[in-house]
Amino acid sequence: MAKRIATGFGRLLVRNGYRKLCFLFAAVMLWQWYDSLENLWWPQTFAIVHTALIAGTAIELLVPGRLRWKLPLHAAALLASIMAWSGFRWIPAPREEWKDAAAWGDWLAEISEPLRPYVGVSSAAFGLFLFAGRFSRTRPQVMLFCAAVILSLAVLDSFTTIYLWDEVAWCVFIALCWFVAEHFERFRLSHPDTWRHLVEYPVSFGLSVASILGLVMAAGLLAPSVNPVLKDPYTLWMEARGESVPSFVGDKVRSVPSSVRTRDARSGYSRADDRLGDGFEFDYSEVMTVHTSRRSYWRGETKSEYTGQGWVDSEEEQTEVGLSGLAAGEPLPKMLAGEPLALAPEAETVTVVATVTMRRDESFPVLFGPDQPSVIRSIGESESMPPALAWLPESAELRWPRSDRTPYPDVYTIESEQVVLDEDRLRAAGPPDPRIAERYTRLPDMPERVLRLAEEITAGAASDYDKIRRIEAYLKENYPYSNTPDISRRRSEDFVDAFLFEVREGYCDYFSTALAVLARASGVPARWVKGFAPGALPAELFIGMPGEALDPDMGGTYTVRNADAHSWVEVYFEGFGWIPFEATPGFSYPYVYPAGETPEIVMPELPDMDSIAESAGESGGIRIPAHVFRAVSVLGLAAAALALAAAAIWIWLKRDKIRPLWRRIRFGAMSANEQIVYETERLIRLCRRRGLERNEHETLRETFRRWSERRRSLADDFRELLVLFEQAKYGGRPLAEEDVRRFAAKVRLIRERL
Numbered sequence: 001m002a003k004r005i006a007t008g009f010g011r012l013l014v015r016n017g018y019r020k021l022c023f024l025f026a027a028v029m030l031w032q033w034y035d036s037l038e039n040l041w042w043p044q045t046f047a048i049v050h051t052a053l054i055a056g057t058a059i060e061l062l063v064p065g066r067l068r069w070k071l072p073l074h075a076a077a078l079l080a081s082i083m084a085w086s087g088f089r090w091i092p093a094p095r096e097e098w099k100d101a102a103a104w105g106d107w108l109a110e111i112s113e114p115l116r117p118y119v120g121v122s123s124a125a126f127g128l129f130l131f132a133g134r135f136s137r138t139r140p141q142v143m144l145f146c147a148a149v150i151l152s153l154a155v156l157d158s159f160t161t162i163y164l165w166d167e168v169a170w171c172v173f174i175a176l177c178w179f180v181a182e183h184f185e186r187f188r189l190s191h192p193d194t195w196r197h198l199v200e201y202p203v204s205f206g207l208s209v210a211s212i213l214g215l216v217m218a219a220g221l222l223a224p225s226v227n228p229v230l231k232d233p234y235t236l237w238m239e240a241r242g243e244s245v246p247s248f249v250g251d252k253v254r255s256v257p258s259s260v261r262t263r264d265a266r267s268g269y270s271r272a273d274d275r276l277g278d279g280f281e282f283d284y285s286e287v288m289t290v291h292t293s294r295r296s297y298w299r300g301e302t303k304s305e306y307t308g309q310g311w312v313d314s315e316e317e318q319t320e321v322g323l324s325g326l327a328a329g330e331p332l333p334k335m336l337a338g339e340p341l342a343l344a345p346e347a348e349t350v351t352v353v354a355t356v357t358m359r360r361d362e363s364f365p366v367l368f369g370p371d372q373p374s375v376i377r378s379i380g381e382s383e384s385m386p387p388a389l390a391w392l393p394e395s396a397e398l399r400w401p402r403s404d405r406t407p408y409p410d411v412y413t414i415e416s417e418q419v420v421l422d423e424d425r426l427r428a429a430g431p432p433d434p435r436i437a438e439r440y441t442r443l444p445d446m447p448e449r450v451l452r453l454a455e456e457i458t459a460g461a462a463s464d465y466d467k468i469r470r471i472e473a474y475l476k477e478n479y480p481y482s483n484t485p486d487i488s489r490r491r492s493e494d495f496v497d498a499f500l501f502e503v504r505e506g507y508c509d510y511f512s513t514a515l516a517v518l519a520r521a522s523g524v525p526a527r528w529v530k531g532f533a534p535g536a537l538p539a540e541l542f543i544g545m546p547g548e549a550l551d552p553d554m555g556g557t558y559t560v561r562n563a564d565a566h567s568w569v570e571v572y573f574e575g576f577g578w579i580p581f582e583a584t585p586g587f588s589y590p591y592v593y594p595a596g597e598t599p600e601i602v603m604p605e606l607p608d609m610d611s612i613a614e615s616a617g618e619s620g621g622i623r624i625p626a627h628v629f630r631a632v633s634v635l636g637l638a639a640a641a642l643a644l645a646a647a648a649i650w651i652w653l654k655r656d657k658i659r660p661l662w663r664r665i666r667f668g669a670m671s672a673n674e675q676i677v678y679e680t681e682r683l684i685r686l687c688r689r690r691g692l693e694r695n696e697h698e699t700l701r702e703t704f705r706r707w708s709e710r711r712r713s714l715a716d717d718f719r720e721l722l723v724l725f726e727q728a729k730y731g732g733r734p735l736a737e738e739d740v741r742r743f744a745a746k747v748r749l750i751r752e753r754l
Contacts, residue, residue, distance in 0.1 A: 018185040023060040023133035025178045027053045029149050030129055032167040036156055041121070044085045048122045051081040056129055067134065078126050086114050102670070106682060139182055146175035180212075268562040269364060270530065273303060276310040276495055276509045279484035283562040285360070288368070290535065292354040295554035295590045296370035296418070297568065297580065300531035302395050306517060308444045308494045311528045316439060322390030322399055328378055334577075335393035337435040344575030348420040350592045353377070355413040362408070365400060368531055369414030372396040372578065377413035396578070419576055421591040427463040429573040432525050436572055440525035443517065447497040454521035464524045468571050468581055471518045475583040480505050508584045512567040515583040525572040529580070533587060535560035552691055554590065672735040676728035676743050680721070683747050700725065717750050 034041075034049055041049075055077035059070055082088070091111050093104075136145040150171050153164050187194075268283055290298060305314035323333070334341040343349070352370040367373075367389075373396065379385060388401030400408060431437075457474050458467040482505040492498040496517045499510045512528060519526040535558035568589065570578040582589040670678065684694060687707065694703050704722050708715035724743050728735055 018181055018188075019133075019137070020061050021181050022136055022178075023129075024057055025174050025181075026132035026136060026145070027057040027129055028174050029146065029171050030125070030132065032170045033149050033153065034125060035167055036153060036164055042117075044087075045118055045121055047085040048081045048118055049125045051085065052078045052122060052126045053129060055081065056126060060133065067130075074126070074130065078122065082115050082118050082122060086118050088114050102678060136178075137182075139179070139186075142175075142178050142182055146171070146178065150175065269300065269532070269565045271365075273509075273528075273530070274307065274310045274312050276513060277485070277487055277490075277498075277506075279482075279487070280507075282483065285562055286559060287362070287532070287562055287564075288359050288560050289357045289557055290354050290368075290560060291357070291557045292352065292370060293553065293555045294350070294352045294370070294418075294592070295534050295556075295558070296352055296354070296416075297534060297566065297589060298354070298356075298368040298532040298560065299371060299396075299529060300364070300366045300368050301397055302527050302529045302570065304440055304527040306443060306513070306520075306528070310495065311513070314439070314442075317392075317395055320392050320394055322392050324387060324390050326376060326385045326389055326391055328376055328385060330375070332374055332376070332391050333393050334372070334374075334396065336577075337394075337433055337439075341393075341577060343419070343577060346422075346425050347576045348422065348594070349417040350420060352416045352418050353413065354416075355411065357411050358408065363400070363402075364408060365402065367398040367400055367409075367412055367414065369398070369416055371416040371418040371580070373398055373414050374417045375415040377415055379412040380409045381411075418592050419579060420594055421579070422594050423465065426465040426573050426576060426579070429464070429575055432464075432572055432574050436525050437523070440527055440572060441520045441523060443520050444494075446517070446521065447492065447494055449501060450494070450497050450517065451521050453500060454518045457518065458522045464571070464573065467522050467524055468515075468519055468526075471515055471522070472581055472583045475511050475514055475518075476585045479511070479585070481507060481585045483507050485510065508567045508587070511583040511585070512569050515569045515581065519569070519571060527570050527572075527578070528567065529570050530565075530567040532560050533564040533566040534558050534590065535564050672737055672740045673728040673731075675740050676724055676735065679743060679747055680725045683721070683750065686751060714750060717746055721746055721750075 031050065031053055034046070056074055059073050059077065063070055063073060088111075091107065093107055132145055136142045150168060153168050153171060156164055269287075303311040303313055304317060305312045326332070354370045356368055367376075367379075373391075376385065376398070379389075386401060386406050388406055390399040390401075391397075392399060398414075400406075454471070457470050461467040461470055479499075485499075485503050485506045487498075487503060489502050489504075490498040491502055496514050499506055499514055503510075516526040516528050534554075537554070537556050537558055566584075566587070568587075569581050569583065571581055572578055580589050680700070684700075684703075688694060692707050692710065701722060704718040708718050721743065724735075724739060727733075728739075
């Protein structure tokens, strides 16, 4: 009996073998296609999609029956994948209010909050897998699907810096296997008797198929590269511009202009800054992770000599004496004009500790740390410091020896003292030391229009602090960010002059250099600094995980990539030392503010995908429109996107019927006044999770007043909510549905900004 059951189950698994193979082939090809989205998805999204593809393929191969009976299993597998990788945590269901539909709705919203960022993308990706496995059965269907995937990967590989030849090779191999399987499926249906005789010899049959596929793939991989006799117009045009064209046989060739590009065109920590201005491609490979007590920029080097083309070490920097023989835990002395730097009594500081863990085998000339280092806590596992490690007290740099005998450390911990940004005291700072002013306001012969612009921007400014803030705001508001500025518009020999009046767009090197030059032209001592922007915290911290509040200092473990390489400016204030300033649009330096004056934190943003898509690729060197880039890169998700769009349109058309139904389910028989009171209680719970504490026996008016002082940008919103709440709770008259909708909209706004 058991043997019969096993035999019957085996036949069910073998039955519809070609259909099962279609799902397997679709999963492998989509796996390769999704890998091309590495720079656009979170790591958790990749893990979810890959896990769901494995589970979905296993269900299709092992579970017999129609697709409609497998759909619940697929949905469960997808949900389990999302829960496993998204940081999902179980919250006990409401017991005391088990009859309250609104309480259950609130519980469901809380428990599903960590899943929301991943549901849409992973559902679309998994839905495309099910669609491809069902749709791609006949030869034309298989050809259409495989061609779409391979063509999109080939275009991305050719016209962007994404290297996808491994993915293309896998997809070509799977396509050949798929065509072979489709051929034998048609043969089986047309000649069942011959097929039964053929499968009686599985070894010889399988070896024949494998030999043919192996010969085809080997011929493609081992074929020598032969120069074409006739060249297509695209190749002729590219060579006329001095650029080479990638070869599609053998290794991928990275093309660079023969006479123009002499440096790496990818983003990353620069090694030469004497000539700025070339465009670059964003490289999102990891450089390091930084576990820090407070969010900061990771400072590397500083340079103070502007040449008109870029930055070099000044004569004073070249002759600066480095202090060696450093010890862990020993304070690092700071110098200024040859004398110890002493901060004024009113200059408050905050300690920031950061542990840097390198993620790539790469040596840098300095150790990175938050702001200006004050103590080396540790380097690696050794208690002693390398003898050649040098501390430059005026430049505030930890110079790492350039020697193979002293490899760059994998882990090190730096402590810094960051000056609190007290704007009133900085405005009242006295004139800088004449030696500092002379050294850090030097400029080469500058075009007159640059000097005139500096004078116009700072006219009427009462202090150096006001001058630097005016220049900073002027640059951010009048010049857009671009990683590929159009340098063909440049005519001036001076880099800053060309940026301000001709190119009028650029990236961090453009903005930081312009800020330093305009500051010096206004008599404000400034120097140029390079390092890395903060990087990114783990995604789950921003999903609003239940029971956890975000650190107000934004401490945590940041992932820093090559794309986070950055430059900014430090300005000297007498009694306060060097204070950093940021002029690049989309970036905001994480200052420490006096108590009670902390503004809302603005996270830095990378340029949008349009600028990335339109940038000049290393491998092709041409500009492609952003809409073409997007169309190609999302070609495989077109069907799922259409389905989601259709569902969204249907919901939008039926919103007038859906919205009242949802409100009835959520609030039951609650009146408008009761709904406002209930929503207020939910908002208070949310604010507590976001770090806004409420004291015991404190009235709501007192709570909102204290919260408004802490988060000034939300003061008006809290005031409006308080008025509606008091009317609903104590007003004695029923409110209208319009008041409820206005209250709910304001609550949503506060939730988003929190």
